[in-house]
Amino acid sequence: MNKEIAVRRRIQGIYNKREEDFPSLRDYNDYLEEVEDMIFGLIEGVDVAKIDEKISRYQQENFEAILASRARRAEEQAAALRAEKRLLAGGGGAAAAASGEPAASVALQNTASQAPSGQYAPTMLLQPRPSGQPVPLGAPSLLNGNGEPEDEESRRLREERGVKAGGWTPELGRRRAYEESFNSIWVN
Structure with missing residues (x-):
């Protein structure tokens, strides 16, 4: 299991294109299938040398595209973190009410252009902590x-x-x- 996780992280850090990077859905699906075949081969030990050579060649040929994709992902994560902080602080609610969209999406759209590159941010929005007295488990009803x-x-x-x-x-x-x-x- 740990081997599969390590292989997937390594490959997905290199082969990190998105659907919008392809002219058609068919091309994108072919790309995903090729990536999964390589992951399977590395995990199962099938043609490892050939796959490693292919990965190295792809990494050299697409070095700038890989870096750009990583930067784009980091910017999106930073924007999501800022949107989350703004939501938890109470901002974004009025803009969401005026536009009819969820507050998270309005805050995310507002901060997408201001995102500095290269920052790490979690992708999920945290829920506020509940207030009040907790009910013990197994308490009689x-x-x-x-x-x-x-x-x-x-x-x-x-x-x-x-x-x-x-x-x-x-x-x-x-x-x-x-x-x-x-x-x-x-x-x-």
């Missing part, structure tokens, strides 16, 4: 499914059904206790 207070009998039935749904029965517990007690008896 005081209300049933209808929102009404639960009486003792219905709570006991719900717990029994939950235990049975998990595959446990009282007989199973008794059998295990007997087996453990008899297995601990030493006979000389």
Whole structure:
């Protein structure tokens, strides 16, 4: 698994063209298929020398395009980070409401032209932390499914059904206790 991840990162750092870099979808799909074939070959050890030579040749021929693509990706990540910070700070909401678009997309569009190259930024937008008191796991529920207070009998039935749904029965517990007690008896 680690080998596959390392190979994919290496190859995708070199073969990093996008769909808009190709004249047709067919050409782009052929490119993706070729990249996947090379990844498979490197992982499985099929024609490794030939594939490495092909990668080196591609890397030398397309050095500037590879660097440009990496820079473009870094700029997009930096813009996404700035958009995220602006959203978390409260900015971008008015522009989003006026245009009818989501705030993240408006903030991303506004910051795309201001992005410095070569900065790392995560691509996902972080959710704000919840406020308030956390509810402990396994806390007993005081209300049933209808929102009404639960009486003792219905709570006991719900717990029994939950235990049975998990595959446990009282007989199973008794059998295990007997087996453990008899297995601990030493006979000389």
